[in-house]
Amino acid sequence: MVNSAEFPGMDLPDVDAASPLHDLGEVGLVHPTQDIDGDGALDSITESDEHGLRVWTDADRDGLADHLTVVEKDGDYAAWEFHHHPDGTSEWVRTDRGRLG
Known part of the structure; x- marks a missing residue:
């Protein structure tokens, strides 16, 4: 598994399944390392550490994360999408959360 520590200069926010992200x-994804949707274009960065796993995905390939999924070592998980609103505001919206196992 590729992890962000292998790529100098990457500084993604430290979040967990309980983070509100308000x-x-x-969040810029400078050098994606995985093709999560299988279309041949690198679009995601996976980070793992002693706390769990985070997958940041740039689905529209504009250089910014659109999706974030977090799975913690204890089984807690959460997912968010980044929304751009017509009024010019933007926000991360939680789309899923729960516990594995």
């Missing part, structure tokens, strides 16, 4: 704005 104050987190756009």
Whole structure:
């Protein structure tokens, strides 16, 4: 598994399944390392550490994360999507959460 520590200069926010993400704005994905949707284009970064796993995905390939999924070592998980609203505001919206096992 590729992890962000292998790529110098990557500084993604440290989040967990309980994070509200209300104050987190756009998150740039400078050098995606995985093709999560299988279309041949690198679109995601996977980070793992002693706390769990985070997958940041740039689905529309604009250089910014659109989706975030977190799975913690204890089984807690959550997912968010980044929404751009017509009024010019944007926010991360939680789309799923729960516990595995």
